[in-house]
Amino acid sequence: MRNFNRMRNGESNLRFSVYCMLLLDLTNTACGFSSPLIRELDGNSENRQLLHHRLKRSWVWNQFFVLEEYTGTDPLYVGKLHSDMDKGDGSIKYILSGDGAGTMFTIDDTTGDIHAIQRLDREERSQYTLRAQALDRRTSRPMEPESEFIIKIQDINDNEPKFLDGPYTASVPEMSPVGTSIIQVSATDADDPTYGSSARVVYSILQGQPYFSVDSKTGIIRTALTNMDREAREYYEVIIQAKDMGGQLGGLAGTTTVNITLSDVNDNPPRFPQKHYQMNVLESSPMNSTVGRVLAMDLDEGVNAEMKYTIIDGDGTDVFDVSTDPTYQVGVITVKRPLNFESKKSYTLKIEGANPHLEVRFLNLGPFRDTTSVHINVEDVDEPPGFESNFYFVEVSEDVDLGTTIQILSARDPDAANNSIRYSIDRNSDPGRYFYVDITTGALMTARPLDREEVSWHNITILAMEMNNPSQIGSVPVMIKVLDVNDNAPIFTKFYETFMCENAKSGQLIQTVSAIDQDDPQEGKHIHYSLAPEAANNPNFTLRDNQDNTAWIFTRRSGFRQAEQSTFFIPILISDNGQPMMSSTSTLTIQVCSCDDDGDIMSCNAESYTLPISLSRGALIAILACIFVLLVLVLLILSMRRHRKQPYTIDEDDNVHENIVRYDDEGGGEEDTEAFDIAAMWNPREAHVGKSRQDMQPEIESLSRYVPQTCMINNNVHSYMLSKLYEADTDVCSPPFDSLQTYMFEGEGSVAQSLSSLQSFSTDSDQSYDYLTDWGPRFKKLAEMYGAKNDNSSL
Incomplete structure (x- = not known):
């Protein structure tokens, strides 16, 4: 063991490799294998001596591999650890540590x-x-340095192939x-691919023949x-098997499902x-x-079933159209x-x-x-x-006569019935x-006088209705342009x-004047100015027409005096x-x-109306006091007179002054404005003479003229009434109870004579004549309603 550790810590690589190989070969020999390195070393005496010298080691390795999945009841023997210092007397204690020590693996500390x-x-x-270690059992002192070794698990065929990505879905075009390659499936075997054939997989098809095959x-x-026709069958379920051990008998197998769909191609005409x-x-x-x-029916689907419709012949190609509903x-x-x-x-x-998307390879099937x-x-x-237009x-023209077509x-x-038509507006x-x-x-006619200056365009709608079916009404717009005539x-x-x-x-130059003309002549507006004939020889002022629709007024002399004449009235003729x-x-x-030296106006009042400059402040106060006293007296007199007359007055609601006019028709008075003809109050023989203007100076009094005024019934009024009567008679939409009352002219004169005399006004009378000032405008308004041309004097 010491020699092994020394080789690991510093001996030559060759020797260390030899020892490693010897250890591996010894292990293989123990498992039943023969090592060529051992055979070579055994054939050489030197090598044999070297081998014997190197084989002296601290550990003896009996086995490096152990089979997996051991199912016996006794513990599985793995190997043996032994130290050359172990004398067999039990003095050496073996200790095992590292991965799985005590849980997966155990060691007999004695053997x-x-x-x-x-x-x-x-x-x-x-x-x-x-890791293994040998200790002195008595002293627990390490007898050998700690060493490390590996136990490898030897594989057996205990796992079947598995399709981790299944089931599969694929598609292939029909026909x-x-x-034609569709999809590739793959199975994985968890066994060791480097040891035997446990992980060598072979694929085969169990279901799906004869339509499909698998490599x-x-x-x-x-x-x-x-x-293969999609219209005949569209979906296929294919089962693929994967078997290990190269497909040999005894191998494990796994299966997966592949769902294959035939995608559509345009192989069917509509x-x-x-x-x-x-x-x-x-x-x-x-x-x-x-x-x-x-x-048009098409057995295909999607874009292959899209259709385009066209009118290719017939007598209605320009009257009808055809389009495709994309849905x-x-x-x-x-x-x-x-x-x-x-x-x-x-x-x-x-x-x-027709199909717009065609498959070239299927054109032989016929026209699509x-x-x-x-x-x-x-x-x-x-x-x-319907109207013609x-x-x-x-x-x-705006001066067209009433009733003109x-x-x-x-x-x-x-x-086809061609019913009669009735027209209306x-x-x-x-x-x-x-x-x-x-x-x-x-026939479209005028019913009222037209005035371009009031309404220049009329946009009306004419209705045409069937006599037999009033619900059928046609219409047409009529745009009427009123042409201008020179009437203003x-x-x-x-x-x-x-x-x-x-x-x-x-x-x-003292003034520039300009005028307007409501008419709109085609040749443009050209306004001319001149002094009126009565003032043509005016010695004070003259007029110049600028020919641009304006005129200038100049003085003809100098030295005007405000005291002699403060106001001049210049009549100007405008045409x-x-x-x-x-x-x-x-x-x-x-x-x-009167102006100062710089020409700035100081006063425009006559000197005769100016107060004396020498009037003192006291005199002014006295005059004002007198005026105030006079005003107080006047107010008192008026108040006393009002109290004296109050019992004879009546409420304003009961005021009958406006009903003082007496005429032959017994109508309702002023509110019944249709009960009498105002023309009956006109005296056609009476002529009124205009009075001279009071605001003119004697030098231009000749501007006043005596204008005879004669009240006559206007022919336009009579024509208008006749046209309205005709319209009421022919209007089918008007109620049948409409009527028109006409009052004839009463004669030449009024039996009531004059209503009052303004010249006979007397302050002694208690009668109030305020109503006279009220009736004047009222009669004038009524006269204007019936077309009267008289001024106030005719009333």
């Missing part, structure tokens, strides 16, 4: 015999490393040739038959189950609405253009269904397409009337009731009032360039003001 006390499994642990060495599964389809569609069906569906692979026939039962009652289509015919019947429906555009609208029933499109349409002829005179853009210094020089020419007269007001 050195080692036994295995547990079942050994090489697959769990293939070797154990132990694959023989020998015995590699475990690759291949097809064994050709023309086929229509019907060669003829019959379908119906309403002529009122909207665009893109579905007519019906066709289906169900059906052909959907839809309406491409509007249908008309009266023009064509049926159509025939030839539809083709099929056709079918579809007969479509158009069903008649009651359709609303989709819309109408009309231009009409501006457009003839024509609609007809598209059905959608009142929501013409809230102002400017137009009406003849119920039978469709230009006027100042604003009220002009200018201020001029007394020291203004001759030819000085346009229309046909006929329209003109108006507007007045420019000029105030003469």
